[in-house]
Amino acid sequence: MSANTAVAEKYRNNFLKEIEEQVEMGDWVKMCMQCGVCSGSCPTNFQSAWDHPPQELFMMIRAGKREEVLTSSSMWNCTSCYNCIVRCPRKIPITHIMHGLAEYAHRIGMAPKMQATRFFSGLFWKNATHTGRVNELKLSLGLYFKDGFVQGVKNGMAMQSVALGLVKAGRLNVLELFGGHKCKDQKGIHAMLAKAYEIERVRKAAKMAG
């Protein structure tokens, strides 16, 4: 039984409850009064419309539209600009809820498969936690090659000028490919994170059981 079917089972059709227990800051969703200031404040929403802006996502959650919400690419459009948070008349931590929704959809495997930001987000975290510090070169390459080698080369070529510029300016070090910056106590970091994951898993499970 997949993580998804498990929770779906548990919460039946009380999607709001599911979100409150499983999503970071999810218990704020019920506080929205549908003024729409978040939707209007979101930069990417204005550049190219989301399927569902934050306030609409909150309404969908209350309306129990589980499938639509969790498979949506909308929350992956968040740039973490925090405009919504500072303007929300209900002081709802919208940015964090967007991240939380994305994380949850990702966790239970419902997030859109080839969503670029989803991919990059995961890549970034792995990259950063692998050595304790980000390796920008590997990070970029990792992103270019997400759709396979050929596409990767294409992407690489497309970004060539950018990369070259950085290299010339001494802000992209080709040698980073081999080793590069890292923390000394990587072992400790990994152990620490493993523990953190475990604690969080237990807590969420407890909520689900409760």
Add this chain to the structure above:
Amino acid sequence: MATKEYAFYPGCSSQKGASASNYLTSVEAMCKTLDVKLTEIPDWNCCGASIGYAEAGELPRHVLNARNFALSEQHMPGKEIVATCAACWLGARETRERLTHSETLMADTREALKEAGLTINEMPNIRHMVEVLIEDLGFDEMKKHVVRPLEGVKIAGYVGCQTNRPFGVDGESFENPQYLDKMVEMVGAEPIPDYEQKVTCCGGALAFSEPEKAQAQIKDIVESAYDHGAEMIVTPCPLCQANVEIYQGQVNKRYGTKFDIPVMYYSQLMVVAYGGDAKAAGLNGQVIKARRLEEIAAKPVKR
């Protein structure tokens, strides 16, 4: 004995050969002049940044930042932590807020830290370099050291998001913060107070994952700077700097524009105004060269 001492959290992008290495260069020169001592937190790690969210979850993200707090406490007890990177500052500060307000989260964090043989006893203050300059030193102190005013240079103060929201610099407004303009004035250059894109988002991590969305915003930010007759843009944030500078070429391709405007860090302006040379100011680190600043940096200092 330096006037001010802090535990320093440079962040990944400031490392040698990384995208904001020139930022660090200029900050070091700037602090030397201002007699501010920064001691790097030994073995510091990445803050997780906001983009890490998909894998990070809640606790691991905070634990990651907590490790830096613990290390700082261990080696420099009682010192405030200063970050130069907006994302590092925000990530660390968010963790600080959450841990202070949730005992469970604090307990869980301590439990996880144990695995790395670390612990936290007291929460450190997390400061952005800009806060240190404005609040701990003040504009008068900063101005004192100006020996080479950047006369006649029009500079658009681009504050961006993460140094501004949700925490921001004390006493500044989210929609129209003034401190960058004041710094521009302080170094003798000409600010653009009605630069209306000063808090527009640069696209953040979407610049990598979904360039078309980010670049649409970058276009607005740069275009408006041109419209107001700016010769360069100044920012306090590495990601803003990178996004706004390095993608101008791509924006030009996408929109048929002819953008070619340097994007600087406040610290670079200060170093030049303080009499430092191009190297000290990290001007060689510009992808779009700041010719005007290089000229000024080449001029003799008037004493």
Add this chain to the structure above:
Amino acid sequence: MTEHVATNETILVVGGGISGMTAALEAAETGKNVVLVEKNPALGGRTSQLYRYFPKLCHPTCGLEINLRRLKGNPRVRVLTLAEVSGIEGSTGNYTVSVKVKPRYVNENCTACGECERAVETMVDDPFNYNLGQHKAAFLPNAMAYPQRFVLDPSIIGTPDADKAKAACKYGAIDLDMKEETIEVKAGAVIWATGWQPYDAAKIQPYGYGRYKNVITSVEFERLSDIHGPTGGKILRPSDGKEAKNVAFIQCAGSRDENHLRHCSRICCMASLKQTHYVREKFPDGGKSTIYYIDIRAIDRFEDFYQKVQADPTVTFIKSKVAKVTEDENGNPVCHGVDTEGYKRYTTAHDLVVLAVGMEPSVKGINIPGHIASDSSGFIEADPANGAVFGAGCATNALDVNRAVQSATAAALRAIQVVNKVAKAEA
């Protein structure tokens, strides 16, 4: 209005707006002696600065005229203007109230002939018009001003202008030696009717009040529409004096917002609906209003006023809290946001943006001498702990005029109950 000695059977009313005047007059017309304290040089308060009332679209000065006639004919009310309460001592049935009275520099000899105004040259901001305009430093606060007596602005005292004013007055009405004084008034009960102030719109950063000239507040819009206002009743926008035919009204500017005022200010929806009438009245053709709202709160019998406005093709309703206002190259304010009904994004330029600013109780921040129970927004709550200090009108809640008058009339009875007990005890 005349002088009478205040005793502990006297009722002190603080605030000379619609609520304070009502409380004072209702008590006086029931045979009680009242001292009415007003901080401005004339009575009338906030409502006298309105152009029209909803829902009748009649003029506040009409009711003010009646109240002033009641006042002039009633020897039981003693009015102190330019006066503020600085302290209250004592307890129920026996208060001693200190009242600080600022100098007017004009005594009761004044006939309001206006010679001093003609003589004086200095211009000062006109608070009656929310400083949108200026008036002479010797002035009658407004056309309906009561007491009908001129005032000298303190800024000209000691300047030649003051002497010019004095010289111009044939009636010895100008007294440049007046000093601020504090007088003590006895009272059995106190009615606190200090009303409200418009929320400071500059604090609502995304709307750019103070940054953009053509973003104004709803109270300022009343002055622009009023024939006694700075534009003589023409709706001209501040930046360039151009006729503002396309007006946006942004609701909940400060209200229903935990970053600003937690409460709903109740009147703002009706006020904006009313103000769309101004736009139509001034621009019979080409007038256009847009209301950006969260919920339209046209409560109880006001609903049909709302329905009438809805039926008006020149008025558009958009269910959206505007995210931010910017300014385009023509100085037009531009509203950005999302219509939450059907998720439609908009970026709309208007000639003028009017912020329907919320009501902040005037008691907030002011330290009412003695303990007064108030709610989280600073409105006075009825509470035994308040003794015989009774709130009235908008000092107690966000109220429209109708409700404020009810509240004030009720407060008058509560005060009368106290002084009647005192009278009984003394009899």
Add this chain to the structure above:
Amino acid sequence: MADIKVAAYICKGCGLGERLDADALVKIAQKDGKVPMAKTHDFLCNADGVAMIKNDIANEGVTHVMIGACSRRAKTEAFHFPENAVARANLREGVIWIRPDTDEARETTQEMAEDYIRMGCAEVKAMTAPEGNPNTGGSKTLLVVGGGITGMTTAIEASKTGYSVVLVEKSGELGGWAGKLYKRVPVHEPYKSPADTGVADLASQILADGNIKLYLNATIAKTDGSPGKFVVSIATESGATHTEDIGAIVQATGFTPYDMNKLPELGGGKSANVVDQAGLEALAIDAASKDGVIRRPSDGQPVKSVVFVQCAGQRDPTGKHLSFCSGHCCNTSIKQAMYFKDANPDVDTTIIYSDLRTPGNGEDFYRSAQEKGVIFTKGTVAEVVPTGNTSTVKFNDLILGDADASIVDADLVVLATGQVPNSGVNIDAPAAAPAEAGAEPKVEIKPISILNLNYRQGPDVPHLKQGFTDSHFICFPYETRRTGIYTAGPVRRPMDIPQAREDATGAALKAIQALENAELGRAAHPRSGDLSFPKVRLEGCTQCKRCTVECPFGAIDEDVKGFPLFNESRCRRCGTCMGACPVRVISFENYSVNTVGAQIKAVDIPDEFSEKPRILILACENDAYPALDMAGMNRIEYSAYVRTIPVRCLGSVNTIWITDALNAGYDGVMMMGCKSGDEYQCHFVKGSELGRVRLSKIDDTLKTLNLESERVRDLEVAITDIQRLPEMINKYAAELVAVGPSPFKGF
């Protein structure tokens, strides 16, 4: 009339001395005004000037004072001589301030001033100082009709103030609708949870209060008399009738919930599991008496999901249901949703609203409900379909743009229907359509009278549209058209408990004030304190009944022979009766057909060759006259040919004044009165309207005199028309020149 001595005082201050020939004015006063004593003073309103007048009153036997100075609206306190008849000739705002200070204007300006002196002298002579209505009663008892939260509050507050109260409740117990509530919306910080209604406490206070006489199962059989001396018959269940002497009345008869059976599309009356808010309260009380679990009426199963439908049968523009919003329903549904959530957070509670209306601290209550997990959905409910033990609620989700949204398996649906006022008989309803048939009135009007007033004009307080009782709403909400009778609570506006209690307290004050002033023979609002009252010469009366029909305040009844019976304590001194009377037998001591007529006749009419037309302005003293004053204060010029006379109300204008003026050779008459109709601005409510009806008939008169209809002009005026009025006057003056001089000049 006792021997009177008139003195005229002409002020030379404020430029009057420079602009006018004061000595000439004195001569006019003596010669034309025929006053024995006429003086000038350089500064009449100051202590010295006033002392001079007081001295003449005290030592020279002056009884009547004519003051030629500023407007009657200025220096009112200085020129306050309560014992004397006083007239004010408005030489400042009315003459020199509206005329240019030029040589060519000097003559006409002086003529204007001279006329006002003539008018002032003529007016004051026709006056006597008001003595107050002798025909008073001294009852200090309040009658409160209705034992709900409003009535109980009124009674308790009045008693606390030291007045006795008779409280009449038609049912067998106190409390009204509030008594049927489980809990009420909170009225103090924190505004987070439902609170006790406090009804029980109020009821016990009533029972314990010796000042309050309580009649249960009782109604008002008959109300006779007037403020200070009402005689009220109270019919009790037993059939016995009790009579009480009453000073003033507060009607607090509350509301009836709108009948949900009229909402079948919303399941009203179709299923036991569809209830209105009152029904839900009953379920909650029942639950509280047991295990605290609210159960499904159909089968007693615990309610797991409940849907609240806001604005059910309210805010309806079609006219089928209530057009208004009842104000309290949003907070009430929030409160009721909390009944469920506080007992068991797992119950699904959804409130479907179109505009959520929680003013003031209601916003906190709203937030609290959200914290408790109440779901708020913006939408409009199309249909509620009960099937078996549950219902399906079909609605249009306005946020998600889903027209076919629905909530299935709702155990309970609560319809937030509105408040229908229990306001008695609509006395203005066309006789053809009796109230109950009512030609489908928007609000169903209870056909049974509440007060059974034994008044010429009907048994109850007049209604506003929508059926709520009369109120001069906005500035003077308590003022009804039935003096000494005040209405409070939801009978006059939809309201919640805290508002009703505030309203009740205010109404108690107004009632107390009314009976106190009635005893002193004084008028109530808006001419509060006025001691003048209507006197009628019955010997001249033709029983035409116009006064009894027109009186806006129902003050005049008819005796068996059809003569008018004045109830002075009901009178508000507007003078509408005086204006209505064709034989001019009704007058006030200081305001009568003569006081105005004499002024009209006193004006000097130049012959037709002088090219100096004369225009009479009859101006409402509350709006038009102040507007003209302020025009003067702003030095806005207008024609020197007008002669303005303030009137108490357009309703008091007797057509004889107009015909007299035209006969006397005036070239035109301007009437300036307030807006009439639903949005009336007349402080006597109907006065200006009635005046206009009369005026509309003036054309016939003009024809008989064969004069052009332009000679009489009716203007609807607001107090802010300070620029418009001078324009209208000048325009009219110009028009009259075109029409040519009146043929009656020089007769």
